[in-house]
Amino acid sequence: xxxxxxxxxxxxxxxxxxxxxxxxxxxxxxxxxxxxxxxxxxxxxxxxxxxxxxxxxxxxxxxxxxxxxxxxxxxxxxxxxxxxxxxxxxxxxxxxxxxxxxxxxxxxxxxxxxxxxxxxxxxxxxxxxxxxxxxxxxxxxxxxxxxxxxxxxxxxxxxxxxxxxxxxxxxxxxxxxxxxxxxxxxxxxxxxxxxxxxxxxxxxxxxxxxxxxxxxxxxxxxxxxxxxxxxxxxxxxxxxxxxxxxxxxx
Amino acid sequence: xxxxxxxxxxxxxxxxxxxxxxxxxxxxxxxxxxxxxxxxxxxxxxxxxxxxxxxxxxxxxxxxxxxxxxxxxxxxxxxxxxxxxxxxxxxxxxxxxxxxxxxxxxxxxxxxxxxxxxxxxxxxxxxxxxxxxxxxxxxxxxxxxxxxxxxxxxxxxxxxxxxxxxxxxxxxxxxxxxxxxxxxxxxxxxxxxxxxxxxxxxxxxxxxxxxxxxxxxxxxxxxxxxxxxxxxxxxxxxxxxxxxxxxxxxxxxxxxxxxxxxxxxxxxxxxxxxxxxxxxxxxxxxxxxxxxx
Numbered sequence: 001x002x003x004x005x006x007x008x009x010x011x012x013x014x015x016x017x018x019x020x021x022x023x024x025x026x027x028x029x030x031x032x033x034x035x036x037x038x039x040x041x042x043x044x045x046x047x048x049x050x051x052x053x054x055x056x057x058x059x060x061x062x063x064x065x066x067x068x069x070x071x072x073x074x075x076x077x078x079x080x081x082x083x084x085x086x087x088x089x090x091x092x093x094x095x096x097x098x099x100x101x102x103x104x105x106x107x108x109x110x111x112x113x114x115x116x117x118x119x120x121x122x123x124x125x126x127x128x129x130x131x132x133x134x135x136x137x138x139x140x141x142x143x144x145x146x147x148x149x150x151x152x153x154x155x156x157x158x159x160x161x162x163x164x165x166x167x168x169x170x171x172x173x174x175x176x177x178x179x180x181x182x183x184x185x186x187x188x189x190x191x192x193x194x195x196x197x198x199x200x201x202x203x204x205x206x207x208x209x210x211x212x213x214x215x216x217x218x219x220x221x222x223x224x225x226x227x228x229x230x231x232x233x234x235x236x237x238x239x240x241x242x243x244x245x246x247x248x249x250x
Numbered sequence: 251x252x253x254x255x256x257x258x259x260x261x262x263x264x265x266x267x268x269x270x271x272x273x274x275x276x277x278x279x280x281x282x283x284x285x286x287x288x289x290x291x292x293x294x295x296x297x298x299x300x301x302x303x304x305x306x307x308x309x310x311x312x313x314x315x316x317x318x319x320x321x322x323x324x325x326x327x328x329x330x331x332x333x334x335x336x337x338x339x340x341x342x343x344x345x346x347x348x349x350x351x352x353x354x355x356x357x358x359x360x361x362x363x364x365x366x367x368x369x370x371x372x373x374x375x376x377x378x379x380x381x382x383x384x385x386x387x388x389x390x391x392x393x394x395x396x397x398x399x400x401x402x403x404x405x406x407x408x409x410x411x412x413x414x415x416x417x418x419x420x421x422x423x424x425x426x427x428x429x430x431x432x433x434x435x436x437x438x439x440x441x442x443x444x445x446x447x448x449x450x451x452x453x454x455x456x457x458x459x460x461x462x463x464x465x466x467x468x469x470x471x472x473x474x475x476x477x478x479x480x481x482x483x484x485x486x487x488x489x490x491x492x493x494x495x496x497x498x499x500x501x502x503x504x505x506x507x508x509x510x511x512x513x514x515x516x517x518x519x520x521x522x523x524x525x526x527x528x529x530x531x532x533x534x535x536x537x538x539x540x541x542x543x
Contacts, residue, residue: 005492006484008418012425013480017473019426020433026468029461039469046473058422069386080334084382085295226462233466234473241474 011055014047015062022063022070029226035079035215037223040067041096042230045189048097049104049182049235056097064090082206092196100189107181123165127158178239179232186231187224194220269391271318274509276392280401282510286517287389293521294381299528300370303377309520310384319391327387328380335379339372399424404504417498429479436475440468 021027021040028036044063048056068090071083083089198212198220207215270276275283290306297303314324393401399420406416444467 004418004494005487006480008421009425009480009483009487010477011422013429013476013483015422015426016429016433017476019430020437024434024437026437026465029465039465042469043473050477058419062422062426084379229462230466230469230473233470237470237474238477 007051007055010047010051011058011062014043014055014059017043018059018063019066022066031219031222035219037219037226039226039230041093041190041193042186042227044093044096045100045186045227045231046234048101048189049185049231050238053098053101056101057094058097060093060095060097061090063096064093067093082201082204085204088197088200088204088206092200093193095196096189096193099192100185103188104181104185107184123162126165127162179236182232182235183228186228190224190227191220194223268394269317269319270394273316273318273392275313275317275388275513277509278392278513279504279506279510280393280397281405281504282506282514283389283393284398284401284405286513287385289517289521290385291382293524294378294385297524297528298374299524300373300377302524302527303374303381305527306381306520306524307377307384309517310381310388313388314384314391317388317392319388324384324387324391328383335376339376395427399427400500400502400504404500418494425483429476432479433472433476437468437472440471444468 018027018040021043027038027040029039031037040063041060044056044059047059064086067083068086071080071089194216198207198216201207202209202212290310293306294303297306311321314321402423403416403420406414406419410416
């Protein structure tokens with residue numbers, strides 16, 4: 001089967017899904033923070049995982065362009081005005097697909113020692129980021145977070161969770177389970193989206209960094225979880241259909 | 251106007267309608283229309299002066315008149331955004347700190363300060379937004395989707411020699427646009443099927459996990475059906491000997507007419523005028539501030 005025809009069609013179809021999710025507002029789950037959780041990046045992740053980084057890039061481009069158009073023509077809230085700037089809406093979204101594909105591919109093909117190294121580095125980084133974000137959130141309740149006891153507690157939690165994560169990631173990499181690889185790749189893609197968009201908004205001065213940090217945790221993490229669930233459901237079902245069909249070759 | 255049930259999605263898909271009034275603007279070569287639109291966007295973003303933006307706004311209004319679009323209809327498209335715009339303008343005026351130590355404070359109340367800079371920033375924001383929305387609407391009123399995809403492809407064709415996949419990208423766009431009504435219908439059908447089996451699409455109930463679980467029976471079949479459509483389309487394309495973009499010629503060939511060049515020259519002149527005005531009237535601090543926004 002000609003792979004480039006397939007890539008073109010998958011890009012188009014997943015792009016169409018992303019547009020539909022945005023236009024019908026199904027891609028938005030209302031959330032208590034006032035900023036809705038978005039699902040429009042899930043087709044980007046699925047396309048990237050199935051067909052490769054270039055496809056992910058193209059679908060990300062379509063997603064970004066459409067979010068720009070939607071912000072300009074039919075905005076759903078005050079924050080949409082920022083998305084009329086292509087640097088906020090298009091450029092960060094270009095990286096979702098390639099990142100998800102990279103994580104997926106790395107998770108599928110790792111040797112034993114490399115698995116350990118990745119596990120350690122990943123969990124360490126994750127904890128550093130989490131702790132920093134929590135520190136940033138201190139603008140919310142400065143009195144509580146500045147007490148030394150609370151800080152010790154936070155660091156202990158960070159270290160313990162780092163060890164837990166290292167062990168979990170190692171188990172995952174060793175067992176080579178498809179759904180877990182998909183889930184982590186989807187989470188990575190979603191987090192890329194969150195971080196890059198919030199990063200650009202922060203650099204432009206639209207959002208103070210403290211607020212960005214809060215949104216990254218309150219919105220970014222649930223979004224990553226939802227993206228992971230949907231990606232796993234879709235891709236696993238699809239691959240079973242694929243392999244089921246290949247069963248009979250007359 | 252009949253009430254739209256929650257199941258009818260196709261009706262909500264009007265992002266930018268095409269109004270074929272057969273005006274001069276409609277008959278322009280789509281490549282030139284794209285270039286003119288791009289010039290308008292660049293000019294809007296780069297102009298930091300209210301007079302320049304006012305010039306661009308009038309240009310868009312003139313364009314709407316030339317295209318024989320009712321001005322009231324076009325401006326009505328701005329209405330749903332006014333409350334958000336007002337909110338954002340207020341935010342700009344009060345909450346976003348302004349650069350420059352020489353900004354004159356016009357009003358002060360506890361921690362809130364209104365400087366002339368922040369008022370200017372809010373005004374610029376409103377003006378830019380209005381121009382962008384009207385300009386985009388004008389573009390979509392004048393250009394059908396086939397014109398759009400052909401225009402993009404032909405514009406990017408010279409890059410094909412350098413390895414940029416112009417044909418493939420415009421094909422992706424065409425496929426995506428073609429699939430929109432198909433997928434909308436599919437989702438409608440899915441919603442009705444699930445609802446008839448007792449699924450509840452009431453909004454806002456349950457925690458994140460429950461809401462995701464409620465969405466899954468809609469989203470997963472949607473994705474799977476689209477992947478299936480994709481497979482069939484690939485087979486159909488290959489059965490018709492689709493070999494890619496190499497050496498491909500087109501049935502529709504665009505030829506540039508003098509009126510196309512006229513339109514391009516006019517928009518270029520307007521853009522240069524607007525940016526020139528902005529550069530001439532603004533001081534260094536404003537230019538630096540534009541760069542930061």
